Amino acid sequence: MSQKDTRAALPGGDRIHWGKDLRSALSFKSISTGIVAALFGCSGPALIVISAANAGHLTNGQTVAWLFAVYFLGGLISLIMALRYRQPITGAYSIPGAAIMSVALVTIPFAEAVGAFILSGLIVLLLGLSGWVGRIMRWLPMPIVMAMIAGALIRFGVGAVDSVGAAPLIAGMALVAFFLTSRFLKSVPPVLVAAVVGFLMAYFTGAIQTGGVDIAMVAPQFTWPNFSFDAFVAISIPLAALVLGAENAQATGVLLAEGYRPPVNAMTIISGIGGIVAGLLGGHNANIAGPMTAICASDQAGADREKRYGATLVNGVLFCAFGLFAGGAVPLIMALPKALIASVAGVAMIGVLLAAFQQAFNKQAGYQIGAFVALVVAMSKLSLLGISSPFWALVAGIVVSAILREAPVDGVSATPGEKAPVDGSRV
Numbered sequence: 001m002s003q004k005d006t007r008a009a010l011p012g013g014d015r016i017h018w019g020k021d022l023r024s025a026l027s028f029k030s031i032s033t034g035i036v037a038a039l040f041g042c043s044g045p046a047l048i049v050i051s052a053a054n055a056g057h058l059t060n061g062q063t064v065a066w067l068f069a070v071y072f073l074g075g076l077i078s079l080i081m082a083l084r085y086r087q088p089i090t091g092a093y094s095i096p097g098a099a100i101m102s103v104a105l106v107t108i109p110f111a112e113a114v115g116a117f118i119l120s121g122l123i124v125l126l127l128g129l130s131g132w133v134g135r136i137m138r139w140l141p142m143p144i145v146m147a148m149i150a151g152a153l154i155r156f157g158v159g160a161v162d163s164v165g166a167a168p169l170i171a172g173m174a175l176v177a178f179f180l181t182s183r184f185l186k187s188v189p190p191v192l193v194a195a196v197v198g199f200l201m202a203y204f205t206g207a208i209q210t211g212g213v214d215i216a217m218v219a220p221q222f223t224w225p226n227f228s229f230d231a232f233v234a235i236s237i238p239l240a241a242l243v244l245g246a247e248n249a250q251a252t253g254v255l256l257a258e259g260y261r262p263p264v265n266a267m268t269i270i271s272g273i274g275g276i277v278a279g280l281l282g283g284h285n286a287n288i289a290g291p292m293t294a295i296c297a298s299d300q301a302g303a304d305r306e307k308r309y310g311a312t313l314v315n316g317v318l319f320c321a322f323g324l325f326a327g328g329a330v331p332l333i334m335a336l337p338k339a340l341i342a343s344v345a346g347v348a349m350i351g352v353l354l355a356a357f358q359q360a361f362n363k364q365a366g367y368q369i370g371a372f373v374a375l376v377v378a379m380s381k382l383s384l385l386g387i388s389s390p391f392w393a394l395v396a397g398i399v400v401s402a403i404l405r406e407a408p409v410d411g412v413s414a415t416p417g418e419k420a421p422v423d424g425s426r427v
Helices: 001-009 015-025 029-041 042-056 062-083 097-105 108-130 135-136 141-167 167-182 191-203 230-259 263-281 289-299 310-324 326-332 336-349 351-358 368-379 389-405
Strands: none
Touching: 001 230, 015 310, 029 042, 029 135, 029 191, 029 289, 029 310, 029 351, 042 062, 042 191, 042 336, 062 310, 062 326, 097 108, 097 141, 097 389, 108 230, 108 310, 141 167, 141 351, 141 368, 141 389, 167 191, 167 336, 191 336, 230 263, 230 289, 263 326, 289 310, 289 351, 310 326, 368 389
């Protein structure tokens, strides 16, 4: 059965054939790839969310609610999209978005941030329903968006280095384990190994402080949203830009490169719905995720690309489970040394940072000076009108590029929406 025919049969076609097709998608390769993707998503990225929660002085209950929102809903998005379209369209959340929250929550009350999360999802949903995603993205050149991401995330890399000075044995061994695993055990997630090695070193050196932490299941504590203009500008707009300009665009590009025809508008709509619902639960967004889609859509999930969606199904189930049991994971993680969290979070961002820098400063993509301006502004501690630096990075980069009339090399698309067909009929 072709991919198109399979999708057509899903709503009410041959159920027996549908069941066989589903079972055939759950091969050893697809299952193992889905597990690897889940291990990656539930290790370092979870620590980045917790770091952002710490920056905002959130309670354990609020942190649990945040993790539940992004992981459970992200997993649900994976299940819905994989079953509906028979493609490895994988849900999670924006890791750069979580990193940006570690800056924004320093000055913005969490209740206002929750309101901004909801509005961000609403922006994405309306753009998806309108079918204007490609047009809107032309206003956000990819090099400038990626430079903003790189500037906002570089502090995690610096934090990993600083953690070695704070706890040389724990953080140092975690970093060594990460790079050795990357070199010799390519089938094992190096972030997971780094976390395990760092945890063992912290345990044997007595650095795990359980005395001040209640190691018990923590119930999620939901936050009533407040809405403010400052939070809308500082959080809603940059977060919507990340979901559209980085996550969805990257996922679309990966799927196109692998020979799929991704339903761009449907991906945008479900990312918007995920953002709204996650915001109501206290999470920053749940959307189609670029890195997770890249893992599940790779040839590691199987030679037959029409069966690779099995990896997304496995990843979705594991994400949902992690979200449901986040209340037991958060207290344990909070007892870990901050240096360990910083070091693992830092190495978890290496791939994202490399991709951001490469896309930001690709000469053929253009906008080089604008991207540099966006980078340094995002790296700064600039705050104007109560709005943090990531937003001003986008503004400054776009304005400078407009003044200089920067543009990509002829024939090269520098905007995230131009290569992807926006086909409303497939929503």
